[in-house]
Amino acid sequence: MISHPPLPSEPTTAEAMAWAHVLVRRGLLHASVLTPTGQWLVQDHPASPVRILAGPADVLALAATFQQRTRSTRPETR
Template identity: 55%
Template structure:
């Protein structure tokens, strides 16, 4: 499938956002922590904290319920979902 310039629709009118390839390695705690820091810095998350049992506690807004994510892979998947949602919303509004 040919790639097109960011923000431009392909000639067939389809979605310019392509599905991401499958991971070949497991997400690490360091990777999940880096994504949590980035998402917090851009205010996509209010808080994201690892807990000793390997899970992550995540809160989208200050008064929102706290979500319990099952490990680093779930944190990285949440980051991918937020990034995908942000990109598809941005593409539709142009």
């Protein structure tokens, strides 16, 4: 029998909270707030509009976007 890697599971609220905290701490977001409905309110800068993210998957997608931008702007060190 061939073993296949497990399918990725849906991101949890705990994972999203951890990533949101990192994004704010690193200054990539000004604020992030989890609402009672499971949506996330995020703000890039103090004067920017608040965006609504549907759930944990959107928070992780935002974190991935920041990671991609960071990696693509770093000079190659090889």
